[in-house]
Amino acid sequence: MRDLLLIIFGFVNKILLVFKLRIIKVNHRFNRHGNAVPDYVRFATLQLLAHEINENGVEGSAAELGVYRGDFAKHINAALPDRTLFLFDTFEGFDKRDLTHDIKNKFSDDSVNFIDTSVDKVMKQMPFPDKCQIIKGYFPDSLGCISQKDDITYALISIDADLYQPIYEGLCYFYPRLSEGGYIIVHDYHCTKFRGAKEAVQEFARNYSVKYVPVADAEGSIVIVKP
Numbered sequence: 393m394r395d396l397l398l399i400i401f402g403f404v405n406k407i408l409l410v411f412k413l414r415i416i417k418v419n420h421r422f423n424r425h426g427n428a429v430p431d432y433v434r435f436a437t438l439q440l441l442a443h444e445i446n447e448n449g450v451e452g453s454a455a456e457l458g459v460y461r462g463d464f465a466k467h468i469n470a471a472l473p474d475r476t477l478f479l480f481d482t483f484e485g486f487d488k489r490d491l492t493h494d495i496k497n498k499f500s501d502d503s504v505n506f507i508d509t510s511v512d513k514v515m516k517q518m519p520f521p522d523k524c525q526i527i528k529g530y531f532p533d534s535l536g537c538i539s540q541k542d543d544i545t546y547a548l549i550s551i552d553a554d555l556y557q558p559i560y561e562g563l564c565y566f567y568p569r570l571s572e573g574g575y576i577i578v579h580d581y582h583c584t585k586f587r588g589a590k591e592a593v594q595e596f597a598r599n600y601s602v603k604y605v606p607v608a609d610a611e612g613s614i615v616i617v618k619p
């Protein structure tokens with residue numbers, strides 16, 4: 393099955409090249425020996441969710457909160473090429489306020505910071521940059537940049553901000569704006585390095601009676617669907 397997926401993906405990449413689109417590499421994670429291993433489940437889950445959204449005519453934009461270098465965002469952009477993709481990030485790494493909270497609560501440590509990126513780097517990765525809107529700054533304060541367009545609805549959102557506060561705030565902002573049949577993917581739910589992700593999802597789910605489904609990708613994402 394894995395070999396078949398590899399062949400299909402290689403074939404799709406070749407077609408994209410023929411049409412002069414940039415080649416899209418599969419997201420990589422690292423195994424305990426430090427070797428890059430592709431996170432096929434994460435990638436394939438996104439493909440299936442995008443397929444459902446298109447087939448069911450779910451309306452709305454796409455978004456990612458926690459973009460870093462755009463390695464997952466480029467797949468969202470490719471999977472939903474006709475939709476606006478809002479890209480929320482400081483593009484300068486974690487904010488001290490969020491990090492201090494997670495360190496204090498023993499959810500995380502300060503061993504990574506995701507500083508080494510830029511808007512330019514991210515935009516160069518996007519297969520359809522015209523559909524992307526960068527929302528740079530500390531989330532949720534950065535929402536001020538799109539408050540004029542507060543009638544935005546979303547069909548698919550990836551929340552991959554690692555820390556408790558942006559993930560909880562992200563769920564509070566996006567869930568009410570999620571279209572019926574739309575999805576929120578929260579990365580790192582089962583990640584032991586970023587325990588704030590699970591805390592944020594569980595608290596949000598308790599407070600707003602929201603259900604979610606686990607995904608068997610490398611960091612154990614969860615998917616919320618709007619009934």
Ligand SMILES: C[S@@+](CC[C@H](N)C(=O)[O-])C[C@H]1O[C@@H](n2cnc3c(N)ncnc32)[C@H](O)[C@@H]1O
Pocket residue numbers: 457458459460461462463464465480481482483484485486487490506529530531532552553554555558
């Ligand atoms: C793990 S990285 C994202 C990885 C990316 N989604 C991928 O799959 O390649 C986490 C990102 O969340 C961003 N982030 C965390 N807290 C944030 C906040 N409060 N506001 C804006 N961005 C934030 C960081 O700057 C960092 O780039």
